[in-house]
Amino acid sequence: MTSISMESFKNIHEKNPVSLIDVRPEALYQENHIPGAVNISLEELENRLAELSPTDAHYIVCQRGVKSEVATALLTEKGFDATNVEGGTLAWKI
Template sequence: MLTMKSISMRDFQEQFDNLETTIIDVRGADLYAQGHLPGAVNIPLDELDKRLEELSRENAYHIICQRGIKSVQATAFLSSKGFDVTNIDGGTIKWNGKLEQSHNLS
């Protein structure tokens, strides 16, 4: 059975400044644009299987969504493909810091 790594938002925030990881936000582009963790990259869950080539098995990734449901699915999927991934429990709603916003130019 595949075991999945997970971290609480509290522990993640305590380690945030010292983590050498890429945060992947698996929410849709609209929710991502409204507010995401600083430095997070948006790869929506439904595009993940088509965008695996953007990821490296040499790197560590932390996966997040709004509440922690889609991120569990994404973490399980990426882990099964051999990636070093950790789910962030609770999602962005548990983040106690400023969220970055992105704006579409179109």
């Protein structure tokens, strides 16, 4: 599984719009999320794969980085280019 530090992700995110998927439940997403993130909870992810471009690189984030690891592994297994963002939304404020 591919992972990236939040600091490195921020550098990419600031330069180019990227596909960022926040896999937290909707209530947590509504409280606070990284600008540009799309909310697809981990529980819904497998049923919503058709919404994701198979040719884009997707960055996956959650609160701390645990659920995003699971989501990244799932997406990779399904043939998507997925990268786990380490530290989750808690690390966004660095």
